[in-house]
Amino acid sequence: xxxxxxxxxxxxxxxxxxxxxxxxxxxxxxxxxxxxxxxxxxxxxxxxxxxxxxxxxxxxxxxxxxxxxxxxxxxxxxxxxxxxxxxxxxxxxxxxxxxxxxxxxxxxxxxxxxxxxxxxxxxxxxxxxxxxxxxxxxxxxxxxxxxxxxxxxxxxxxxxxxxxxxxxxxxxxxxxxxxxxxxxxxxxxxxxxxxxxxxxxxxxxxxxxxxxxxxxxxxxxxxxxxxxxxxxxxxxxxxxxxxxxxxxxxxxxxxxxxxxxxxx
Ligand code: BTN
Numbered sequence: 725x726x727x728x729x730x731x732x733x734x735x736x737x738x739x740x741x742x743x744x745x746x747x748x749x750x751x752x753x754x755x756x757x758x759x760x761x762x763x764x765x766x767x768x769x770x771x772x773x774x775x776x777x778x779x780x781x782x783x784x785x786x787x788x789x790x791x792x793x794x795x796x797x798x799x800x801x802x803x804x805x806x807x808x809x810x811x812x813x814x815x816x817x818x819x820x821x822x823x824x825x826x827x828x829x830x831x832x833x834x835x836x837x838x839x840x841x842x843x844x845x846x847x848x849x850x851x852x853x854x855x856x857x858x859x860x861x862x863x864x865x866x867x868x869x870x871x872x873x874x875x876x877x878x879x880x881x882x883x884x885x886x887x888x889x890x891x892x893x894x895x896x897x898x899x900x901x902x903x904x905x906x907x908x909x910x911x912x913x914x915x916x917x918x919x920x921x922x923x924x925x926x927x928x929x930x931x932x933x934x935x936x937x938x939x940x941x942x943x944x945x946x947x948x949x950x951x952x953x954x955x956x957x958x959x960x961x962x963x964x965x966x967x968x969x970x971x972x973x974x975x976x977x978x979x980x981x982x983x984x985x986x987x988x
Contacts, residue, residue: 729877729899730795731901731902731903732777732795733751733775733777733902733903733906734751734903735749735750735751737903738751738775738903738906738907738910741907741910742910742914745771745914746770747770747771747772747773747910747914748770748771748772748773749773749774749775749910750772750773750774750775751774751775751776751777752774752775752776752777753776753777753778754776754777754778754779754780754794755774755776755778755779755780756779756780756781757779757781757782757783757871758774758775758776758779758799758800758801758871759783759801759855759857759869759871760781760783761774761776761801762774762801762802762803762869763857763859763869765803767859767860767862767867768805769805769862769865770805771802771803771804771805771914772802772803773800773801773802773803773910774800774801774802775798775799775800775801775906776792776799777794777795778792778793778794778795778799779792779799780792782799782873783855783871784853784855784873785842785853785855786981788886789884790853790855790873791881791882791884791885792873793878795877796875796876796877796878796891797873797874797875797876797877797878797891797902798872798873798874798876798902798905798906798909799871799873800871800872800873800874800906800909801869801870801871801872802869802870802872802910802913802917803859803867803868803869803870804867804868804870804917805865805866805867805868806865806866806868806917806920806921807864807865807921808865808866808921809866810858810861810866812924813858813866813868814925814962814963814964814978815920815924815925815928815959815961815962815963816856816868816870816920816925816963817841817842817854817856817963818838818840818841818842818925818928818932818959818963819916819917819920819925819928819963820842820854820856820870820872820913820916821838821841821842821843821844821852821854822838822916822928822931822932822935823909823912823913823915823916823917824844824852824854824872824874824909824912825838825844825935826912827905827908827909827911827912828844828851828852828874828892830908830912831892831900831904831905831908832896833846833851833892833895833896834895835847836851836935837935837936837937838932838935838936838937839936839937839938839982840936840938840956840959840965840982841963841965841979841980842854842855842856844874845937846890846895847890848888848937849888849889849890850875850887850888850889850890851874851875851889851890851891851892851895852872852873852874852875853872853873854870854871854872854873855871855873856868856869856870856871857869857871870913870917872909872913874892874905874909875889875890875891875892875894876891876892876893876900876902876905877891877892877893877899877900877902878891878893878894879891879893879894892905916928924961925961925962925963926961929958929959929960929961932959932963933958933959936956936958936959937984938956938965938982938984939956939958940955940956940957941955941956941984941985941986942954942955942984942985942986943955943956943967943982943983943984943985944982944983944985945965945967945977945980945981945982945983946980946981946983947977947979947980947981952967952969952975952977953969953985954967954968954969954970954975955967955968956968956982957974960976962976962978964976964977964978965977965980965982
């Protein structure tokens with residue numbers, strides 16, 4: 725990105741937004757991974773948010789690297805306390821993808837889909853992903869680190885990204901002030917996390933199915949060295965992917981990597 729267009733993240737402005745709710749927002753110039761940074765915070769039940777201008781060891785799912793060049797994208801983590809058991813947290817990554825989707829729609833990005841369990845895509849190209857890491861369980865609940873990467877002003881990846889990707893600037897031709905996007909992201913995320921904590925994933929099931937790229941598609945899912953194919957029929961109230969594997973027989977999947985076999 726051209727230096728003239730660089731608008732840095734503004735810690736003062738972002739922390740003031742949620743000052744009343746005692747949400748602590750920190751902006752770092754450089755860090756290994758914002759998820760790892762929040763892991764070193766003393767445990768409490770408060771909400772902590774950390775952003776970085778770049779990550780030197782940004783982590784994606786499935787041990788992939790998350791390419792994180794300086795000043796171009798959003799590298800965001802939030803540590804949140806849920807009064808839930810680990811089992812009740814399945815579905816969280818879907819809720820987070822929906823918060824990202826609403827944020828991007830609010831900024832007029834068209835043709836977006838979510839893809840189970842954690843991608844936000846534009847025309848089959850990845851725009852955003854999330855990585856959820858579970859911290860230690862404490863009295864009555866569990867601390868969770870929710871890491872979100874959104875490609876914003878990145879135009880070039882120096883051949884570091886193996887998946888098909890895009891960015892907000894590539895889609896719209898405009899340069900975005902990441903502070904505006906982060907302010908909306910925090911708003912949607914905190915709202916959705918509070919509802920999820922209270923009511924569970926069931927509340928989000930319909931919203932998910934309306935936005936899911938895989939709905940009705942023939943896909944292949946890789947799960948624990950097994951590859952299974954079938955037609956996507958939706959998700960259940962735990963956020964498991966429901967696949968019609970043979971005529972009429974539906975199986976649920978809690979985790980895995982889904983690939984579309986044939987576009988309908
Ligand atoms: C994926 O789709 O593979 C998940 C990508 C998650 C990337 C974000 S960037 C902020 C946070 N810190 C990390 O190291 N990873 C997540």
